[in-house]
Amino acid sequence: MRNILIIGAGRSATSLIMYLLEKSGAEDFRLTIGDISKKNAEKITQGHPNATGIELDVFNEDQRKKAIQGADLVISMLPARFHIEAARDCIAFNKHLVTASYVSKEMQALDEEARKKGLVFMNEIGVDPGIDHMSAMQVIDRIRDKGGKMLLFESFTGGLIAPESDNNLWHYKFTWNPRNVVLAGQGGAAEFIQEGTYKYIPYHRLFRRTEFLDIDGFGRFEAYANRNSLKYRSVYGLEDVLTLYRGTMRRVGFSKAWNMFVQLGMTDDSYTIPNSEELSYRQYVNLFLPYSPTDSIELKTRHALKIDQDDLMWYKLLELDIFSAEKMIGLKDATPAKALQKILMDKWTLKQDEKDMIVMYHKFGYELDGKKKQIDSNMVSIGEDQTYTAMAKTVGLPVAMAALRILNKEITTPGVQIPITKEVYEPILKELTTFDIVFHEYQTEYLGYNPDNVSA
Amino acid sequence: MRNILIIGAGRSATSLIMYLLEKSGAEDFRLTIGDISKKNAEKITQGHPNATGIELDVFNEDQRKKAIQGADLVISMLPARFHIEAARDCIAFNKHLVTASYVSKEMQALDEEARKKGLVFMNEIGVDPGIDHMSAMQVIDRIRDKGGKMLLFESFTGGLIAPESDNNLWHYKFTWNPRNVVLAGQGGAAEFIQEGTYKYIPYHRLFRRTEFLDIDGFGRFEAYANRNSLKYRSVYGLEDVLTLYRGTMRRVGFSKAWNMFVQLGMTDDSYTIPNSEELSYRQYVNLFLPYSPTDSIELKTRHALKIDQDDLMWYKLLELDIFSAEKMIGLKDATPAKALQKILMDKWTLKQDEKDMIVMYHKFGYELDGKKKQIDSNMVSIGEDQTYTAMAKTVGLPVAMAALRILNKEITTPGVQIPITKEVYEPILKELTTFDIVFHEYQTEYLGYNPDNVSA
Numbered sequence: 019m020r021n022i023l024i025i026g027a028g029r030s031a032t033s034l035i036m037y038l039l040e041k042s043g044a045e046d047f048r049l050t051i052g053d054i055s056k057k058n059a060e061k062i063t064q065g066h067p068n069a070t071g072i073e074l075d076v077f078n079e080d081q082r083k084k085a086i087q088g089a090d091l092v093i094s095m096l097p098a099r100f101h102i103e104a105a106r107d108c109i110a111f112n113k114h115l116v117t118a119s120y121v122s123k124e125m126q127a128l129d130e131e132a133r134k135k136g137l138v139f140m141n142e143i144g145v146d147p148g149i150d151h152m153s154a155m156q157v158i159d160r161i162r163d164k165g166g167k168m169l170l171f172e173s174f175t176g177g178l179i180a181p182e183s184d185n186n187l188w189h190y191k192f193t194w195n196p197r198n199v200v201l202a203g204q205g206g207a208a209e210f211i212q213e214g215t216y217k218y219i220p221y222h223r224l225f226r227r228t229e230f231l232d233i234d235g236f237g238r239f240e241a242y243a244n245r246n247s248l249k250y251r252s253v254y255g256l257e258d259v260l261t262l263y264r265g266t267m268r269r270v271g272f273s274k275a276w277n278m279f280v281q282l283g284m285t286d287d288s289y290t291i292p293n294s295e296e297l298s299y300r301q302y303v304n305l306f307l308p309y310s311p312t313d314s315i316e317l318k319t320r321h322a323l324k325i326d327q328d329d330l331m332w333y334k335l336l337e338l339d340i341f342s343a344e345k346m347i348g349l350k351d352a353t354p355a356k357a358l359q360k361i362l363m364d365k366w367t368l369k370q371d372e373k374d375m376i377v378m379y380h381k382f383g384y385e386l387d388g389k390k391k392q393i394d395s396n397m398v399s400i401g402e403d404q405t406y407t408a409m410a411k412t413v414g415l416p417v418a419m420a421a422l423r424i425l426n427k428e429i430t431t432p433g434v435q436i437p438i439t440k441e442v443y444e445p446i447l448k449e450l451t452t453f454d455i456v457f458h459e460y461q462t463e464y465l466g467y468n469p470d471n472v473s474a
Numbered sequence: 475m476r477n478i479l480i481i482g483a484g485r486s487a488t489s490l491i492m493y494l495l496e497k498s499g500a501e502d503f504r505l506t507i508g509d510i511s512k513k514n515a516e517k518i519t520q521g522h523p524n525a526t527g528i529e530l531d532v533f534n535e536d537q538r539k540k541a542i543q544g545a546d547l548v549i550s551m552l553p554a555r556f557h558i559e560a561a562r563d564c565i566a567f568n569k570h571l572v573t574a575s576y577v578s579k580e581m582q583a584l585d586e587e588a589r590k591k592g593l594v595f596m597n598e599i600g601v602d603p604g605i606d607h608m609s610a611m612q613v614i615d616r617i618r619d620k621g622g623k624m625l626l627f628e629s630f631t632g633g634l635i636a637p638e639s640d641n642n643l644w645h646y647k648f649t650w651n652p653r654n655v656v657l658a659g660q661g662g663a664a665e666f667i668q669e670g671t672y673k674y675i676p677y678h679r680l681f682r683r684t685e686f687l688d689i690d691g692f693g694r695f696e697a698y699a700n701r702n703s704l705k706y707r708s709v710y711g712l713e714d715v716l717t718l719y720r721g722t723m724r725r726v727g728f729s730k731a732w733n734m735f736v737q738l739g740m741t742d743d744s745y746t747i748p749n750s751e752e753l754s755y756r757q758y759v760n761l762f763l764p765y766s767p768t769d770s771i772e773l774k775t776r777h778a779l780k781i782d783q784d785d786l787m788w789y790k791l792l793e794l795d796i797f798s799a800e801k802m803i804g805l806k807d808a809t810p811a812k813a814l815q816k817i818l819m820d821k822w823t824l825k826q827d828e829k830d831m832i833v834m835y836h837k838f839g840y841e842l843d844g845k846k847k848q849i850d851s852n853m854v855s856i857g858e859d860q861t862y863t864a865m866a867k868t869v870g871l872p873v874a875m876a877a878l879r880i881l882n883k884e885i886t887t888p889g890v891q892i893p894i895t896k897e898v899y900e901p902i903l904k905e906l907t908t909f910d911i912v913f914h915e916y917q918t919e920y921l922g923y924n925p926d927n928v929s930a
Contacts, residue, residue, distance in 0.1 A: 206744050212765035216748060218810070220739030222678035227764065283676030288662050292672060308683065309668035309923045354674070467765045
């Protein structure tokens, strides 16, 4: 009997496993779920007859090799840096591999061997990267098939709180790794192209150079630039495109408010604060403000950030209890970023009955038959609960669908792949619609980078 | 006959060599000047009978060992990272060593061997570090000798243009390594202590959190925080001090104007600009501004930086020709910082008849006999010309004076040293006054961090 091995049974694997368990009978395969905790692995099988939970430490060579040898296809849901251990064994034992992570240099280096052996190593098939690749390439290929020439590609994704659970001033809660949210945008200037000109935004201005996006039925969002838009030129074959921009979506007002932390230096992760465990939130804030023998931390904050009396920004700070003299950071050797994460997690952690939401928005500008045109396309997916979150669905379902199609030899192109070919995106995008992961398209006139139609 | 070897005959060595040549007759020693260019080394001896210029590549082991073996004391004026080659040979051949650079880990590791062999390895004896150490420790030791307790130490240094050569809106020209000026403050938050509280300033706010300093006869200066104030706690024995702050001095208005470059991202040195050699200054500026089909780069700049119609900041930009469509960056693979340096060097390079200036300002707060008091101390040194600059004098003279005293066995404490003991600073500070390098002291009431005497 055919066997799929899933390594890593964490939060992002719930929908993946549910999907595969449901298919296992009709499609005639077994599922082995390996996790560092055997208990966790067994629990997640829910006693399903086609599933087995096993202990699997990816750094335990014997355990790993044995589990991989017994599989026909391996899905690694581990953090990206751990895939390579499994990937090398997949080459050695002739197994297909699926991951939702960006292709690392080490992974790319296995391309030739995988090709020779006829193995499909499918990566970047979660949500971002994943659904973004597939939904973008589907439209880009369609435009090209008609003879159109791509002028502009912009793409935005956000992991947010569902409207029904949106009950704070920031319109934001942590629906994924909080640390990544606190550090977002760091590590160098954001670079992209607008109308043929390179553009760079330094980190300390990133959250003030946002643009707005509207989605029917969901209202207005904003987006700030991702660091690495330019790498999509070669991936999507957009070498001659005039505008290439990728960004992260938030609810309106989030970025400007987040910029308060950036400006004060609270997102810095490069140094530790002495005696951080003994600091109150209030003392933590004061680290970033000038000394005064007389003035309150509140007024110093208002002054440093130019927050007027009637500015909602102020209440966004108050909502976090960030001026509390009682609440303690309580973390030893905390960086400013880690301490900020602690403060935010008090308020931004999802409650049991709250739901998350994934939003995605693409803009495709092109020229066809001498006319400039534009297609906007967007998708909203809302989580069912805290187990089958929108994040788990949009990451796990494409992984599962790709895995099953590879197992069934419907996806066969060997080598280190990402889902940008019709063979992959057509069937998977179609099946995703049955899970309410649907892109809505709007044909508009070409707006380019002058959407308000400003004239000189 | 005794012999001093100087390695590196660059711009900072002129006053050092002049001083030693003048002393060589009466003090009965010879000077060997080693430089990568023999011609340069010979030229700088000026045909003096006690001096020899030789070719010396510090990475040519034979050349280096031979030169060091023939000396009694070695002065390394090379960039800091190259000292260690000479230092290891000084240990091997029992030679004293003098440098103007910060003690590196590798240098510190030689301390025990130097001690055992009775060798003086004197470092940090230029201007900053150097004269700052000596002039600060002289006052701190005097306060302590009287039974005073240090409460506050602030120290500021600046390399500036002399008032008579100060003829641009920035009141600034490059009097030293331009690259270090462009990158100043980068690499992490500035940290210091004010009245017992740790304080941190992120790079993007560093140039807006300045304070003012007045020097009799020279008017008002401003200072922004250095990154590493806290390391002076242990160096100066100030573990219990309430305020510890070191900064860099500029003329008033410089920092706020410099912050325009920081805000736009022009000081970033972490990525290269595609086709940078083909960009005009104007196109370079536009890299950091949003795309517009209609608006001028000038108005986009005013808007991005909130520069009002009547703001002098604007004319500081115009003075640099930064909006020129004709002037070209002309550097391949330039980072934003390297391109900015190019633009600034057009305007900020010293002309033949222009003079530089070194300014230093210390504040010492202390408690004595139950009363809080403060001493402010400052020094201004103006260059003679482009050869005997203030920088060359203030870096080279202390080095030369220390070297001669080590040669004469007046400074004898062995090991890796910095000039913070009376044995070193008393005679050298005294002799420096004969070169018009004089500290003026002012006793004031304790101002601490409430200099305007604000009450709640």
